[in-house]
Amino acid sequence: MSTCPAPTVDAAVRVEHLTRVYETGQNRVNALAGIDADFTRGTFTAVMGPSGSGKSTLLQNAAGLDRPTSGRVVVGGVDLSPLSETRLTELRRTRIGFVFQAFNLIGALTVEENIVLPLRLAGVRPDRAWLNRVIERVGLTDRLRHRPAALSGGQQQRVAIARALATRPEVIFCDEPTGALDTGTAAEVLTLLRAVVDEHGMTVVMVTHDPVAASYADRVLVLADGRIVADLPQLGAARIAEHLASLDRRVAR
Numbered sequence: 727m728s729t730c731p732a733p734t735v736d737a738a739v740r741v742e743h744l745t746r747v748y749e750t751g752q753n754r755v756n757a758l759a760g761i762d763a764d765f766t767r768g769t770f771t772a773v774m775g776p777s778g779s780g781k782s783t784l785l786q787n788a789a790g791l792d793r794p795t796s797g798r799v800v801v802g803g804v805d806l807s808p809l810s811e812t813r814l815t816e817l818r819r820t821r822i823g824f825v826f827q828a829f830n831l832i833g834a835l836t837v838e839e840n841i842v843l844p845l846r847l848a849g850v851r852p853d854r855a856w857l858n859r860v861i862e863r864v865g866l867t868d869r870l871r872h873r874p875a876a877l878s879g880g881q882q883q884r885v886a887i888a889r890a891l892a893t894r895p896e897v898i899f900c901d902e903p904t905g906a907l908d909t910g911t912a913a914e915v916l917t918l919l920r921a922v923v924d925e926h927g928m929t930v931v932m933v934t935h936d937p938v939a940a941s942y943a944d945r946v947l948v949l950a951d952g953r954i955v956a957d958l959p960q961l962g963a964a965r966i967a968e969h970l971a972s973l974d975r976r977v978a979r
């Protein structure tokens with residue numbers, strides 16, 4: 727029986743004592759070595775850390791895309807551990823939004839069809855008023871009948887953000903959402919993510935290598951060797967960069 731305390735009411739996502747071990751042949755990698763964190767509703771968290779520190783593994787486990795070796799993940803009060811694959815897939819489609827570096831839009835579908843795809847897959851009737859607000863917020867009202875290939879990178883990422891918002895999820899997980907964008911377009915996308923938190927009370931968790939991108943968040947979690955080594959309030963891009971550099975120096979030593 728679990729001895730973990732009940733999730734706090736305002737945690738959109740809670741991860742408890744999370745470990746993930748990868749075993750390939752003789753090799754054993756502790757990608758997550760015991761992570762505890764709450765992601766409070768209506769907040770924007772950046773997850774940073776050196777390459778191989780476990781950022782993507784944390785995101786994948788917190789989003790129910792991968793199963794932890796031990797520990798548990800609670801999304802919107804639902805413990806993911808006992809869920810069957812089918813239930814987990816349903817939960818991902820309705821309660822979790824995803825935004826990836828490569829946009830991951832379906833080229834054969836229009837912008838509108840891409841945005842409502844999670845709802846169609848989940849068999850959920852669209853909340854038209856919410857969808858209209860989302861489409862207006864991301865500035866795509868006059869692009870709905872276009873195919874993704876006819877849009878710029880920034881516009882494609884805005885479609886991905888609208889798609890992530892379509893089901894009004896508990897949380898939106900973003901993996902390097904600005905990695906493929908130029909600086910100006912990246913700033914627009916980050917401003918949009920900030921706005922969905924501030925204006926719509928959404929919860930965003932974003933993996934990024936970029937201190938400027940992290941400076942849009944309320945909180946910066948820094949990982950090293952599968953552990954949280956810093957949990958910082960917003961410090962601004964320069965101080966975040968300093969912090970990461972000092973961590974790199976410690977790792978090098």
Ligand SMILES: Nc1ncnc2c1ncn2[C@@H]1O[C@H](COP(=O)(O)OP(=O)(O)OP(=O)(O)O)[C@@H](O)[C@H]1O
Pocket residue numbers: 748749750755756757775776777778779780781782783784
């Ligand atoms: N499928 C896998 N099989 C074996 N080892 C893996 C697998 N996925 C990740 N790892 C290992 O787990 C550790 C953490 O990887 P992870 O991708 O989570 O780090 P990261 O911080 O996201 O790295 P990056 O910034 O380079 O994307 C690394 O040592 C990595 O090599």
